[in-house]
Amino acid sequence: MEEKIKVYVSGFEISTLDYVDKDSMGHPCVTSRHGENIFTGFKHLPKGSWNGYLTDDQIEAIDVVSKFCEENGFEYEVVDITNMSFANKMKFMFKGIKAPTISFRGKKIEGVPTKEDLKVLIGK
Secondary structure: OOOOOOEEEEEEOOOHHHHOOOOOHHOOEEEOOOOOEEEHHHHHOOOOOOEEOOOOHHHHHHHHHHHHHHHHHHEEEEEHHHHOOOOHHHHHHOOOOOEEEEEEEOEEEEEOOHHHHHHHHHHH
């Protein structure tokens, strides 16, 4: 099995409920005519294969790697650091991996890569 190019990201959750108190939740602006809470619609927003939302540079890094892999026949994997255990997060911190980082066979690129950077990374 061929190794995958790994894209390390760090997702974050956006909670709209952090900005509202329980008294505001009953206000007519927040509830519909049927008594449903408008915030229930947020759970249907697409989030991707990671657990949360990503910054623009992380999304751009995934897009560049995705297009590169499609053109060159490689597979890639998105790894969300925020879902890892504390011990694994510490390992990544000691290795100096910050989001976004692209890794392949022990080599890594920090930040948003170019196609040329990815060619050097895989040894083409």
